[in-house]
Amino acid sequence: MNTFFLFVLVTLVSLMVVYLYRVIRGPSVFDRVLGLNGISTKAIVLLVVIGTVFERVEMFVDISTGYALLNLVGALAIAKFLEERGAPQK
Amino acid sequence: MRIMGAILLFAFWLLLSDSFDPARVGAGAFFAGLVMWLQPARKTSTHKFSWLAALGYLPWLTGRILKSGLHVSRLILDPKLPISPRLIHHHTELDGDGELVVLGNSITLTPGTITVEVAPGELVVHAIDEASSVDLREGVLDAKIGRMFSRGAGT
Amino acid sequence: MTVLAIGLIVFGLFFLIVGSIGMLRLPNVFVRAHALSLTDSLGAVLVLAGLAVYQGLSMNFLKIMVVLILVYLLNPVISHATIRAAHRSGLRTSEGKTE
Numbered sequence: 001m002n003t004f005f006l007f008v009l010v011t012l013v014s015l016m017v018v019y020l021y022r023v024i025r026g027p028s029v030f031d032r033v034l035g036l037n038g039i040s041t042k043a044i045v046l047l048v049v050i051g052t053v054f055e056r057v058e059m060f061v062d063i064s065t066g067y068a069l070l071n072l073v074g075a076l077a078i079a080k081f082l083e084e085r086g087a088p089q090k
Numbered sequence: 091m092r093i094m095g096a097i098l099l100f101a102f103w104l105l106l107s108d109s110f111d112p113a114r115v116g117a118g119a120f121f122a123g124l125v126m127w128l129q130p131a132r133k134t135s136t137h138k139f140s141w142l143a144a145l146g147y148l149p150w151l152t153g154r155i156l157k158s159g160l161h162v163s164r165l166i167l168d169p170k171l172p173i174s175p176r177l178i179h180h181h182t183e184l185d186g187d188g189e190l191v192v193l194g195n196s197i198t199l200t201p202g203t204i205t206v207e208v209a210p211g212e213l214v215v216h217a218i219d220e221a222s223s224v225d226l227r228e229g230v231l232d233a234k235i236g237r238m239f240s241r242g243a244g245t
Numbered sequence: 246m247t248v249l250a251i252g253l254i255v256f257g258l259f260f261l262i263v264g265s266i267g268m269l270r271l272p273n274v275f276v277r278a279h280a281l282s283l284t285d286s287l288g289a290v291l292v293l294a295g296l297a298v299y300q301g302l303s304m305n306f307l308k309i310m311v312v313l314i315l316v317y318l319l320n321p322v323i324s325h326a327t328i329r330a331a332h333r334s335g336l337r338t339s340e341g342k343t344e
Contacts, residue, residue: 034281037320037324042284045289048312057300057305061305065315068316069315080326082330083329083330083334105304155287163259166267171270198322201287205325205328216278
């Protein structure tokens with residue numbers, strides 16, 4: 001079973017690389033924000049999977065709850081800022 | 091209303107703290123009460139929320155998400171990428187804040203449709219293709235949510 | 246129970262992978278957001294549900310359910326806010342087809 005969870009971990013991390021590509025390349029700033037959101041969603045899942053592997057779910061779940069809430073605040077702040085100021089011109 | 095909120099917060103605290111020694115439980119009860127006491131009074135909604143209808147709504151929404159998720163996956167994996175994005179102006183009967191939040195969230199949660207703008211009575215929705223927008227145009231979602239928030243005499 | 250958990254996780258991983266492919270292939274922000282909603286509302290939720298089922302009925306099950314509900318409630322808010330900002334800052338929705 002541990003092998004399976006390690007497989008899940010590796011898959012999640014390699015999918016994060018795809019989103020990282022979008023963050024670095026992304027033509028507009030909104031692509032980058034979307035990429036960051038995708039990464040953080042996967043980080044939430046990743047933390048719970050790590051917890052399952054180490055059999056300390058109760059601790060890692062708390063961390064990922066905090067991560068989810070902080071991610072919400074950060075993403076809303078970026079979206080609000082871009083809405084007020086407009087997207088940067090290239 | 092506040093007592094209900096305090097009980098919910100306290101249950102959440104118990105769930106996260108995962109221990110039942112008196113000091114922690116006491117601190118949880120204290121902070122749950124403090125937070126609800128500090129909260130400013132909100133204007134009460136005139137719509138009565140029915141938990142029973144909400145319980146029926148969630149599984150239905152999950153099934154719908156699964157169906158349209160498979161549809162969008164097929165679109166993405168198709169080598170020809172047969173997407174035809176469009177903006178839809180969706181008129182709705184719903185006007186309460188709670189109803190609009192549930193409607194907007196449900197639309198965004200469903201793959202293939204995203205709420206772009208929200209105003210009472212009208213939503214702007216971005217859909218990925220024709221098939222994703224059909225469900226919305228038929229107004230099934232509105233009817234279900236309308237049933238969840240019955241227009242009662244207020245709480 | 247374990248079989249159900251593995252089934253849910255694999256199904257969720259499928260959606261996560263499709264979402265990533267969509268992120269690479271799709272042409273503009275508005276359409277890419279659909280791929281993101283696929284990863285969020287199906288992929289992450291299914292994987293978390295699988296992990297919760299694997300824990301069995303215990304305190305950990307409830308805790309993972311809390312994270313699941315948070316993801317379920319908060320991710321639509323994030324993608325709506327981002328897309329609204331993109332729309333208001335005058336980015337064109339491709340094709341410009343409206344009805």
